[in-house]
Amino acid sequence: MGGIQVIDIGFGQDMTNQPENVGTEPNGLHEAIRTLTSNLSLEMVLQQVADLSRELVSATYSALGILGEDRSLVQFITSGISQSGRGLIGDPPEGKGILGIVLNEGQSLRLHDLNQHSETAGFPANHPPMKSFLGVPIIFKGKVLGNLYLTDKIGADEFSADDENIVTLFAAQAAVAIENARLFGTETRRSSQLDVLNLMGRELTRIFDLDRLLEKVSELLREGFQYQNVQILWVDLENNAIQVRALAGSVEGKIPLGDRRPLDRGIAAWVARTGQTALCNDVREDSRYYAVAGFETAAELAVPVMVKDETVAVINVDGAEPYIFDDSDVKTLETLADQLAVAMENINLLSQQQDQSQRLAVADERDRI
Structure with missing residues (x-):
């Protein structure tokens, strides 16, 4: 576990270098980060990133796209859509259209109506209609690990600048949590490999x-x-x-x-x-x-x-x-x-x-x- 990077959330730290106006939801953000960093199971961390981000800014739907080594989407975790609903939609997206903008540029994107954007690729059959959109990259040490996508702001026509700031802060902590979970999984796997090697040595x-x-x-x-x-x-x-x-x-x-x-x-x-x-x-x-x-x-x-x-x-x-x-x-x-x-x-x-x-x-x- 020596390689695991444990973050200090730092509730008492100076926030002057953080995005402005994030104070509108400090308790919710801090609690979300606490929840996220209390787990080292990669599968659970990824699902929590999708769930917690949706709750933080009152989005109807959220999704977390994780990139592979070739920068293609290798995992797509959703929140707000049932398992049966996911099944009806079919294959996950390939990271094109609006999703691809956040993916390729590594910058946030906030839209009043995603359907009016020139890069909109449309929705497959059985996909729920969506309008307002907020996309934020998850970056760890300069490397884009994936992207957070949130749609359909509840109680408003679009996501605000505050929402973008909150999700940006959350995404930064999510990047560390994802890396920690990956490192923990790697260390656990190596330990398991050594155990199996020892067992094999005896069997041989x-x-x-x-x-x-x-x-x-x-x-x-x-x-x-x-x-x-x-x-x-x-x-x-x-x-x-x-x-x-x-x-x-x-x-x-x-x-x-x-x-x-x-x-x-x-x-x-x-x-x-x-x-x-x-x-x-x-x-x-x-x-x-x-x-x-x-x-x-x-x-x-x-x-x-x-x-x-x-x-x-x-x-x-x-x-x-x-x-x-x-x-x-x-x-x-x-x-x-x-x-x-x-x-x-x-x-x-x-x-x-x-x-x-x-x-x-x-x-x-x-x-x-």
């Missing part, structure tokens, strides 16, 4: 059947790290292919064990050929990606299992959303690959010793005869 010393070993590793990876799919593929140089030897996740039942793939197609095959780790957080942008019939993936990470400088297997994990892997995933899988390589060598040595013992036993029996 107890299993002396290769197929069972690979099966156990894929299961522990899937359960411990919540990867969508885990595959362990054997490198078959004789047949110029990689072969699925173990798998876990939604891919089970869709790809059979023993399935072979050409050694010149796909990210896992590239790892098998080069002996290098491949991190692909958006498969749409990676020419090495090869779609396998039966399931879809958005991000993929593959690491080599090396025995005596030769790639003998590949650990391949994937996710349903882009940009879900980071350096901790890479380090964890590479560490596991090293452990697995040692375990495989031990199994091979044990097998050789057993074969030698059997040969000696047969020779002794012949001598006695």
Whole structure:
């Protein structure tokens, strides 16, 4: 938790450098910030940002758009619209039109009637009508994390300058709360990864059947790290292919064990050929990606299992959303690959010793005869 940045709301601090006229709702703002910063669950923080901002300025609807590494909207959290209503609207917006203005310019936008703006993209079917609009970016250390969108001011025709100031202050604290929750999630995840690695280390010393070993590793990876799919593929140089030897996740039942793939197609095959780790957080942008019939993936990470400088297997994990892997995933899988390589060598040595013992036993029996 050493990396978590905890903010001091500073109720007694000098507010002279803050936006003017924010004093109209100081208690509500301070209470909203208290509520927001009391939680370290990212999912809950994001929903609270949407809910609390709507309450702060009496908006009928609010939404929080979160950006991915490619600056596209990867999450869109709403408040004021029921789950059934969201379902009727369909897919979330892509960050175009008026939403895109706040997204691209990183500045607030306040409109009396969003329908009259030249950049209005219109609403999809079943979307509630909206008129007044307030959009505010959420910025952390100069980087736009996302944007807050509020519509339909209750009790007035439009949002005021005070409303904009209040939401701007709230957005600044929301940025810190979001980063804190992300850091906390990362630290928690790393701790979980270390626990799973330790567990795997113990398991790897107890299993002396290769197929069972690979099966156990894929299961522990899937359960411990919540990867969508885990595959362990054997490198078959004789047949110029990689072969699925173990798998876990939604891919089970869709790809059979023993399935072979050409050694010149796909990210896992590239790892098998080069002996290098491949991190692909958006498969749409990676020419090495090869779609396998039966399931879809958005991000993929593959690491080599090396025995005596030769790639003998590949650990391949994937996710349903882009940009879900980071350096901790890479380090964890590479560490596991090293452990697995040692375990495989031990199994091979044990097998050789057993074969030698059997040969000696047969020779002794012949001598006695």
